[in-house]
Amino acid sequence: MTKHHQILIIGGGNAGLSAASQLLHKDRHLDIAIIEPSEKHYYQPAWTLVGAGEFEINDTERLEADYIPKGTTWIKDAVAAFEPEQNSVTCLSGDKYTYDILLTVPGIQIDWDKVKGLKETLGKNKVTSNYSFDIAPYTWELIRNFKGGVAVFTNPSTPIKCGGAPHKIMYLACDYWRKKAYSTNARCITFPAAA
Ligand SMILES: Cc1cc2nc3c(=O)[nH]c(=O)nc-3n(C[C@H](O)[C@H](O)[C@H](O)COP(=O)(O)OP(=O)(O)OC[C@H]3O[C@@H](n4cnc5c(N)ncnc54)[C@H](O)[C@@H]3O)c2cc1C
Numbered sequence: 001m002t003k004h005h006q007i008l009i010i011g012g013g014n015a016g017l018s019a020a021s022q023l024l025h026k027d028r029h030l031d032i033a034i035i036e037p038s039e040k041h042y043y044q045p046a047w048t049l050v051g052a053g054e055f056e057i058n059d060t061e062r063l064e065a066d067y068i069p070k071g072t073t074w075i076k077d078a079v080a081a082f083e084p085e086q087n088s089v090t091c092l093s094g095d096k097y098t099y100d101i102l103l104t105v106p107g108i109q110i111d112w113d114k115v116k117g118l119k120e121t122l123g124k125n126k127v128t129s130n131y132s133f134d135i136a137p138y139t140w141e142l143i144r145n146f147k148g149g150v151a152v153f154t155n156p157s158t159p160i161k162c163g164g165a166p167h168k169i170m171y172l173a174c175d176y177w178r179k180k181a182y183s184t185n186a187r188c189i190t191f192p193a194a195a
Contacts, residue, residue: 005033008099012036015105033073051130051139052172
């Protein structure tokens with residue numbers, strides 16, 4: 001099955017949804033389709049606040065259907081291959097879609113395995129990350145229960161979602177500890193270490 005859309009957007013995350021809304025705002029007659037496999041939409045910026053104990057993790061999970069702009073077509077599938085010569089993409093289901101204009105915004109995939117041993121220890125052993133729906137609440141558990149000592153915050157030198165997020169949780173944690181009058185030596189190191 002092949003279907004054609006004037007504008008095809010791959011990814012119904014923050015970028016895909018806001019781009020579709022902006023385009024429809026300019027011209028509500030545009031034929032826009034969004035290819036997005038997930039039933040859920042995650043408001044990731046709030047994960048920093050979850051880690052700081054200021055936001056509930058379950059409030060960051062929304063129904064994708066509630067945010068798909070009216071007037072667009074939601075294709076519940078994932079793109080598996082691009083055929084740019086034919087202006088087409090093929091989805092996991094095998095369905096093909098052609099387009100006049102293609103917008104690819106599938107987000108950044110986090111590759112935990114690139115750091116040896118990280119996946120095995122994340123979410124336990126006092127190792128945490130706000131970059132995961134499942135683990136962000138553990139950050140708050142650690143901050144809340146920290147009674148002083150050294151806290152190390154890492155700041156990757158690779159492209160990451162929200163360059164400020166690693167800093168923000170450090171400031172929020174230090175502010176909490178300052179208010180609680182714990183003495184800490186929180187510092188930010190780059191990882192991998194700069195050459
Ligand atoms: C802890 C944290 C804190 C942050 N804080 C801030 C902040 O304070 N301010 C700020 O501006 N930003 C912040 N960000 C960044 C912000 O969340 C991202 O920049 C934003 O979500 C990127 O939007 P996106 O649509 O590109 O990707 P995403 O929102 O990740 O969406 C990508 C979508 O593409 C879909 N997709 C993936 N593969 C396919 C495929 N093959 N076919 C079809 N669909 C696919 C996914 O299912 C997903 O829905 C933060 C991020 C994190 C993790």
